[in-house]
Amino acid sequence: MNGADFFLVVNFSIGLSFAVVFLIVSTRSRSRTAALWIAAAYAVASFSTISELLVAHTGWVKLFAVAAFATVLAGLLLIRVGIGRLYGVPASPVLLVTFFCISIGLDLIIYDLPRGSWEHSLGYQTPFALAIFVSAAAVLRSSRRTAIDRVMAVLLLAAGLQFLVKAVAAVEVGAGQTAADYVHSYYALVSQSLTGVFVVIIGLMLLSVFVLEIMAEERSNSEVDALSEVLNRRGFDNHCEAALRRMRGPHAVVLCDLDHFKKVNDTYGHYSGDCVIRAFAELLRASAPENAVIGRLGGEEFCVLLPGVPSDAALMFAQAVRGSFAVQALPSMPQGFRMTASFGVAAFHNAVELPAAIRNADGALYEAKASGRNCVRSHRERSGVSLVML
Known part of the structure; x- marks a missing residue:
């Protein structure tokens, strides 16, 4: 197992761990639906790492390369749905599905282009960046203005930008000529490491938002008289x-x-x-x-x-x-x-x-x-x- 394979396995474990944690959080949070959507997002996105491993170790390269792209993008769009529920800025299912289908079509069109070309790099990374940017926009558009919400918006913007930076790096550093070459490249090692960092940071920030919400709810319940429903x-x-x-x-x-x-x-x-x-x-x-x-x-x-x-x-x-x-x-x-x-x-x-x-x-x-x-x-x-x- 090379370094890139190792980080793929780590990212898979992290993604599933966050999915389980958000499922647990959903049992206590008043934003239960939002937590469930985000749990689904992490679960779906984590399987992109399995697809990328199968790209390197099976003969069905194109199938699993497209599957890796699709699962990451689906996870990012599900996060948009969850953040929309959490922040009161709902997403349009029609627009998200349309964007997803167009992005899959684009990935199929650019698939045979060299991985280190501008056309392939930007065409591949831009849908991810846009999916993250719409989540950041939802946070910025919401009525919530606490410090943690502002930090969340900044982190999402940074996560979106890192996809565009990775597109530039793929051209400058090189990401291999094919999908199989990519998995064994130095670029893949850096890319998976960077992605893992943002997966953890954004997951922790989202957990912080939910935990603070649960704490506020518990405090509110502790201050209310159960019989009269006015304050104790x-x-x-x-x-x-x-x-x-x-x-x-x-x-x-x-x-x-x-x-x-x-x-x-x-x-x-x-x-x-x-x-x-x-x-x-x-x-x-x-x-x-x-x-x-x-x-x-x-x-x-x-x-x-x-x-x-x-x-x-x-x-x-x-x-x-x-x-x-x-x-x-x-x-x-x-x-x-x-x-x-x-x-x-x-x-x-x-x-x-x-x-x-x-x-x-x-x-x-x-x-x-x-x-x-x-x-x-x-x-x-x-x-x-x-x-x-x-």
Whole structure:
């Protein structure tokens, strides 16, 4: 086995390894389809190395030479499909199939030309470069603009350029006169080494994108309350910090507590109590502004951060939710059953004041409970807790 054969075997092993890894990643990623397409891309492209070995060691040279070209190109086009699914820039199947068929036809036309000629070298390498460039274009066109996405675009552009550089090198260094000569040439050794490097780097970058996505998904799930589908206490604290960085004050915070909730569980069961929790959370999500942060702090207590919302507007929001909930028919509850909630509102101006604002809202909520429930109370700095219209 010469050096070129060795790198062909290594590239085959690498390709199949990445295919298996992407299959595993697909079981956890929300971009499952994208991972499956990329797994297929690596699996298909890896068989080009087997075809190139068969070129050197069998008598069916043309068949396996064209097969090697076709499997590499197919793998690159499948990567375009996977990247399109991952980045939200779908590829046109008709255009990809048309491009593939034209490229195979071109390979058959140039097959008998000397491998070291410009016509053969450019005709052979250009389809690969174009297939990679369209993947880079998909990344650049997407709405994702993180650092890893920019690195991915640069790597894809570099991978596309290396195919064109290889075309020039084939002419300048020499790639043999025939397909069989190529496999035993020094050029093939360098070419397969370079291809292996890009296969590994691009595979690792794609894996990084998927892993970061999975980590973000896991973090999001860990911050969401499974019952109400709003943020839990940890998620609420984290999202409040981010929301307040994006907007200047005044801000407001609203604490909400369901009235006599224990009686619901004791009388109608915990399933009915869960339905009430979900219904109230849905009402909060439907009523709150888009940039609001909604969390379930525990039991039947909820908190709503209203960034950039002054105290008066926050009071109107709380009154609207209170009134809507008081007349809302609740699932799994008897006909005519109604539930109420109490609210405490406090205003503040910056993130440093948020903990104090939550304590102030809690004091206002306590006053609402003491005043008979089903009402809204607002904390005032100078006059203490003040009553607002029921």
